[in-house]
Amino acid sequence: MDTNTENKACNCFKDTLNRVKDHLTEQGKVPADAINIGFRWQGQSMILTEGEYSPANPKVEVEFQAAKKGGGHARNKTKIDISIMATHCCYCGREYQRNNA
Ligand SMILES: [Zn+2]
Numbered sequence: 175m176d177t178n179t180e181n182k183a184c185n186c187f188k189d190t191l192n193r194v195k196d197h198l199t200e201q202g203k204v205p206a207d208a209i210n211i212g213f214r215w216q217g218q219s220m221i222l223t224e225g226e227y228s229p230a231n232p233k234v235e236v237e238f239q240a241a242k243k244g245g246g247h248a249r250n251k252t253k254i255d256i257s258i259m260a261t262h263c264c265y266c267g268r269e270y271q272r273n274n275a
Pocket of ligand 1: 185264265
């Protein structure tokens with residue numbers, strides 16, 4: 175397996191999304207005469223800083239029942255989720271080039 179270490183940005187996510195789109199359209203899962211068709215990576219985030227980022231990133235879900243002041247624990251769970259920014263493209267293994275200055 176080759177490791178893509180070129181400085182050139184890859185289009186893996188864009189290409190994969192297009193393949194999914196073609197596949198679903200060919201299979202008729204998305205009717206050819208449908209309108210306002212949207213394809214996007216779930217959880218895709220807008221990144222405002224310079225550099226390359228993966229449009230989809232792993233997410234960590236945290237949940238716990240917090241201790242109450244008077245003893246015992248909260249009935250409901252507190253939930254937090256955190257996205258972890260991928261450092262490499264998951265398709266070609268290329269390291270994302272970012273300006274970390
Ligand atoms: Zn790639």
